[in-house]
Amino acid sequence: MIDYRSDTVTRPSPGMLRFMFDAPVGDDVFNEDPTVNELESYTADLFKIEAGLYCPSGTMTNQIAIKCHTQPGDEIICDELSHIYQYEGGGIGFNSGCSVRLLHGDRGRITASQVEASINNRDDVHKAYSRLVSLENTANRGGGSCYDFSDMKAIREVCDANNLSFHLDGARLFNALVVKEEKPEDYGRLFDSISICLSKGLGAPVGSVLLGTKEFIKKAKRYRKIFGGGMRQAGIIAAGGLYALQNNVERLKEDHQHATILASCLAQRDFVGSILPVETNIIIFEVKGRFTAKELSARLKENDILAIAISATQVRIVVHLDIMPAMIEETVTVLNKL
Numbered sequence: 374m375i376d377y378r379s380d381t382v383t384r385p386s387p388g389m390l391r392f393m394f395d396a397p398v399g400d401d402v403f404n405e406d407p408t409v410n411e412l413e414s415y416t417a418d419l420f421k422i423e424a425g426l427y428c429p430s431g432t433m434t435n436q437i438a439i440k441c442h443t444q445p446g447d448e449i450i451c452d453e454l455s456h457i458y459q460y461e462g463g464g465i466g467f468n469s470g471c472s473v474r475l476l477h478g479d480r481g482r483i484t485a486s487q488v489e490a491s492i493n494n495r496d497d498v499h500k501a502y503s504r505l506v507s508l509e510n511t512a513n514r515g516g517g518s519c520y521d522f523s524d525m526k527a528i529r530e531v532c533d534a535n536n537l538s539f540h541l542d543g544a545r546l547f548n549a550l551v552v553k554e555e556k557p558e559d560y561g562r563l564f565d566s567i568s569i570c571l572s573k574g575l576g577a578p579v580g581s582v583l584l585g586t587k588e589f590i591k592k593a594k595r596y597r598k599i600f601g602g603g604m605r606q607a608g609i610i611a612a613g614g615l616y617a618l619q620n621n622v623e624r625l626k627e628d629h630q631h632a633t634i635l636a637s638c639l640a641q642r643d644f645v646g647s648i649l650p651v652e653t654n655i656i657i658f659e660v661k662g663r664f665t666a667k668e669l670s671a672r673l674k675e676n677d678i679l680a681i682a683i684s685a686t687q688v689r690i691v692v693h694l695d696i697m698p699a700m701i702e703e704t705v706t707v708l709n710k711l
Contacts (some may be wrong), residue, residue, distance in 0.1 A: 375700045378680045380545075380573040380628075380654060380693035382658035389576070390614045395670050396612035397493045400596070400605050401427070408608030412517055416569060416582045419618070420561035424475060426583045427611055431456075434575035434583040436464045437596045439505065439587060443568070444540040445470030450491050452478040454514035456542055457507055458679045468600070472501045475690035480649060481512025481524065482520050485527035492535050506532055509542040513550050514683075516649030516657040517632075519549040522559065529563050539563070544570040544581075551625045565589070571614035575621045576659040576694045579610040621694065628654040628692040631701050635690060638705045644669065646686075656690040669711075676707045 376382050385393065399405035413425035428434045435457050439449065449465060451458060453475040457465060463470050474491045476483045493500035504519055506528060511517045532539045541564045544548075550557060560567060565587040571577035597603060629652075636651040639658050646659030660666045666682035673680050683689045 374677050374679055375704060377690040377692065377696070378681050378703075379540055379677050380691045382449045383572075383576045383578075383693050383695050384653060385578050385613055386576070386694075388620070389613050392616040393609055394610040396608045398608035400604040402603045402605060405546050406606060406608045406611070407708050408610040408615065409455055409604075410580060412611045412618075413631060415615060415618060417584055418674045419557045420567060420584055421558035421565070422561040422584045423587045424585065426590050426593050426597060427604075427607065427614070428581050428583060428597055429579060429604070431460045431541070431570040431572075431581040433597070433600060434463060434581040435507075435540075435542050436468050436492030437593045437600065437602075438540050438566045438568060438585075439465060439471065440469045441585075441592050442505045442522065442540060443469050443471050444502075444504070445502035446472075446501060446593070448474050448493065449507055450474045450476065450483075450503060450537075451507040452476055452483045452509065452512070453477070454481040455507060455509050456513055458508075459514065459548065468570065471504075472570070474501075474503070479515075479619070480518040481509060482518060483508070483528070484524060488528055488534075489531045490536070491700060492531075503537060505538045505540060507540045507542060509544070511545040511653050513544070513655065513656070514657070516651065517545065517548065517653035517655030518650070519553055519652050521552070522555060525563060538565045540565060541567045543567050545573055545653065547622050548574055548614070548625050548629070551622065552629055552653055557626070566576055568656045568707045571617050574625050575617035577610075577613035577617040579621045580614050582614070624694065625654070628696070629696065630658055631692045631696060632690075634701055635692070635704060635708075638708050642657075642708060642711070644711070654692045656692075657687055658690075659686055660688055661686070672711060673707070678704055
């Protein structure tokens with residue numbers, strides 16, 4: 374099967390597996406796993422942030438960050454397509470007791486003026502207390518869209534002027550860093566907290582890292598324990614993330630190139646309508662005419678290609694490190710025959 378369902382389906386490479394097998398381990402809840410400690414410090418140093426916390430998933434790092442930044446009854450400002458709202462099981466309400474102000478952005482990206490206009494009057498007891506702004510870069514449901522750094526900086530200025538915390542869901546941040554030719558430390562200076570996924574395009578089997586100040590991460594570690602995320606000899610899996618950061622960042626360019634090739638092919642097919650602009654490794658396109666989105670996904674599966682119908686009219690394709698050039702060629706051939 375050629376699996377485009379997500380970049381979470383990647384398998385560890387032989388080099389990564391050897392690195393994981395040889396990793397020294399200890400009890401991470403006692404802060405004694407040397408590989409976890411190295412991963413956390415390596416990631417924090419990369420972004421020039423004080424500290425990091427290794428967690429089982431990006432959902433957990435996001436939810437811990439929200440819990441740390443807010444009190445029950447507070448409100449979080451984010452785009453309506455944000456992962457923290459769409460795909461984290463209602464965790465904002467369940468874990469933190471917060472409401473959400475949803476903004477209609479451009480492919481998952483919001484602006485400073487939208488944020489400013491959505492801040493509730495803190496003196497109005499009828500309103501939730503606006504406390505946190507969360508961005509997602511790249512934006513999954515925006516087709517892997519990337520923020521311009523200047524737009525995020527403008528939002529930071531609004532946050533500073535209104536005493537709002539600023540969180541980044543950076544599940545696919547390294548895709549944005551590569552395509553925009555940006556530096557991690559610039560993000561480290563901009564955000565109060567950053568969630569980094571290691572198990573997507575970077576290719577590690579498990580885990581995410583939450584970044585912030587030492588005081589923030591100390592608080593986050595307590596919530597990780599409460600959420601059931603305290604792991605013991607976690608260095609075996611943390612080593613996969615460390616290997617990914619050290620070896621798999623620059624190769625993300627290949628995924629972006631492959632996505633561009635597939636998008637060009639799709640644009641020529643009569644059953645494909647609009648395609649969201651392809652900036653990174655995600656392609657979201659409209660299906661029309663001869664197929665519904667589900668029917669097209671089924672036809673692709675008959676040809677050993679897996680893709681997801683994310684709505685009644687849209688299909689998503691995600692390219693990753695297990696997609697080889699020959700698989701791209703085979704996919705183009707199948708699409709041209711449909």
